[in-house]
Amino acid sequence: MIQVTIIGSGNVARHLIKAFSEKAEIELVQVFSRKPEAVNDLVNSNKIVSDYSQLQSVDLTIIAVSDNAIAEVSNQIPLKNQLVAHTSGSVAMTTLDSKNRKGVFYPLQTFSKSKEVDFKNIPICLEAENDTDYQTLETVAKSLFNVIYQVNSEQRKALHVAAVFVSNFVNHLYEIGSDICTENNLSFDILKPLIQETANKILTLSPTEAQTGPAKRNDTQTINSHLSFLTDDNQKEMYKLLTKSIIDHGKKL
Amino acid sequence: MIQVTIIGSGNVARHLIKAFSEKAEIELVQVFSRKPEAVNDLVNSNKIVSDYSQLQSVDLTIIAVSDNAIAEVSNQIPLKNQLVAHTSGSVAMTTLDSKNRKGVFYPLQTFSKSKEVDFKNIPICLEAENDTDYQTLETVAKSLFNVIYQVNSEQRKALHVAAVFVSNFVNHLYEIGSDICTENNLSFDILKPLIQETANKILTLSPTEAQTGPAKRNDTQTINSHLSFLTDDNQKEMYKLLTKSIIDHGKKL
Numbered sequence: 001m002i003q004v005t006i007i008g009s010g011n012v013a014r015h016l017i018k019a020f021s022e023k024a025e026i027e028l029v030q031v032f033s034r035k036p037e038a039v040n041d042l043v044n045s046n047k048i049v050s051d052y053s054q055l056q057s058v059d060l061t062i063i064a065v066s067d068n069a070i071a072e073v074s075n076q077i078p079l080k081n082q083l084v085a086h087t088s089g090s091v092a093m094t095t096l097d098s099k100n101r102k103g104v105f106y107p108l109q110t111f112s113k114s115k116e117v118d119f120k121n122i123p124i125c126l127e128a129e130n131d132t133d134y135q136t137l138e139t140v141a142k143s144l145f146n147v148i149y150q151v152n153s154e155q156r157k158a159l160h161v162a163a164v165f166v167s168n169f170v171n172h173l174y175e176i177g178s179d180i181c182t183e184n185n186l187s188f189d190i191l192k193p194l195i196q197e198t199a200n201k202i203l204t205l206s207p208t209e210a211q212t213g214p215a216k217r218n219d220t221q222t223i224n225s226h227l228s229f230l231t232d233d234n235q236k237e238m239y240k241l242l243t244k245s246i247i248d249h250g251k252k253l
Numbered sequence: 254m255i256q257v258t259i260i261g262s263g264n265v266a267r268h269l270i271k272a273f274s275e276k277a278e279i280e281l282v283q284v285f286s287r288k289p290e291a292v293n294d295l296v297n298s299n300k301i302v303s304d305y306s307q308l309q310s311v312d313l314t315i316i317a318v319s320d321n322a323i324a325e326v327s328n329q330i331p332l333k334n335q336l337v338a339h340t341s342g343s344v345a346m347t348t349l350d351s352k353n354r355k356g357v358f359y360p361l362q363t364f365s366k367s368k369e370v371d372f373k374n375i376p377i378c379l380e381a382e383n384d385t386d387y388q389t390l391e392t393v394a395k396s397l398f399n400v401i402y403q404v405n406s407e408q409r410k411a412l413h414v415a416a417v418f419v420s421n422f423v424n425h426l427y428e429i430g431s432d433i434c435t436e437n438n439l440s441f442d443i444l445k446p447l448i449q450e451t452a453n454k455i456l457t458l459s460p461t462e463a464q465t466g467p468a469k470r471n472d473t474q475t476i477n478s479h480l481s482f483l484t485d486d487n488q489k490e491m492y493k494l495l496t497k498s499i500i501d502h503g504k505k506l
Contacts, residue, residue: 168466213421
C-alpha cells in the first residue's frame, strides 16, 4: 500500500482526498490544512494537521494549493529527501524546494466544488526527476486515472495555455452567447444542443474539418451584418479578431 | 398527411430529405436540385426536379439553400400563394418573394455531411406571417423535432450571432488548442475530456458560475507567462482580448 499525504483544502485537494479515501491501494496518511474545518467533512480529524512540524514521512506528498503558494509551501515542509509533487499546470517542477525529490501530478480538468468529478475520464500528466519516482507517481495515478501522460515542464506549460483556450475562453464565449440570448428575450437553453454537438464533433473530426460558419465561408455580407448587430465593444472586437484568425488559419492550410 | 417539397441539395437539405422520407405523416412530394445526382442517393428519381416550372403545389415548400441564394430561388418559384419557408439563421423572413406566404424553418445546429444528425435533440425556430401558416410549420416540425421555439426575425438574428460565438468561434479555439499541442509534440486527445467537461458544465451551471482560469482569478503572473509563451500574433491578440473581456465581464456582475 502506498502512503500519500495531501497538502491543501481547495477544489483539487478536496477531490483528491475524497477519491484516495475510497481506494484500498492508497493509504491517505495525513491532510494538511491551515483550517481543519475545511476538510473535516472528508477525512477523520486525527489525520488532519495544520502545523508543518507534524508532517510524517510518506511515499508521496501532494501539494494541491494555488500556484503562487507552491514554492512557499514546499519550503515549509520540514522533511528531507521525500517525493513531493505539485498539481499545477503552469508551475515548473523546479519551483519546488530542492531539499526534497520533485514531481508533478497534474490532472488536466476543470474542477468545481459543487460538481462531482470522475477521475477515470480525466487525463493526468506526470513528471519526476528519476524513473523510481516516476513509477511511484504512476502507481498512485493508476489508482484513480485511466489515462496517464508523461509530460515535461515545457510541454505542461503549452498544455496549460491550450487548456485556457479550449476551456476558460470557450466558457467565456458561452457566457457571451448567454448574454446575447438574455438581451433578446431568448432562453440560453436553445443554444445548449449546439454547444454539445460542437464539443462532440471534434471526437470524430479534427477541429479544422469541423469548422463551419460565415468566417470559414468568407461570407462578408453575414459578417458585416453580425458586426453591425453587436453593440458591446469587447464582443465586436472578439467577433472581428476570431473571424480574422479563422480566415488567416484557412489560408495557412 | 402534409405534403412537403424541398429545394436544395446541401447539408441541411440532405438531412431534411432523409428525415422526411422516413416519416409516415409527411409526404415528400418533390426535391428540387439543379444537379439531380446530388440527391438521387436519398430519393426516387421521379421525385427529383431541376426545372422550376415542374414544381407542384404543396402544403409547405422548404428552401434549404445558401443564404445569398434564398431571394433568387424564392423569386424563381412559379407558383403563387404557397407557404414557402427558408432554413437560414441570418436571413430575414421578408427576404422571401411576396407572391407566396412566407415562413422560416431554422434548425439551430451545425450540420456536417459526414456526420449523422439526430433531429430529436435539435431545437427548431419557426416564424410565419399568420397563425394558420405557423400551425402548418409546427406540424411539420413536430414530425422531426422535439424542441420547437417561435422566434421572430430580429431574435433569430441575435440567435445566429450567439451561435457563431458558441459554435464557430468555440471550434476555432479548439483548433488553436490542437495547433499548440501539435507544436509541442502532444496529442490533442489529451484536451478532449476537458473540452467535453467544459461543454457539460453549462448544462447544470450558468457560464458565469462555471468560469474558471487565470483571467477569472485576475492572476497577472500566469497571464503574462502565457502571453510570453505565445508567438503567433493572432493567438496572442486573442489571449489578450478574451482575458480582458473575462475581467471586464466580472466587473459588471
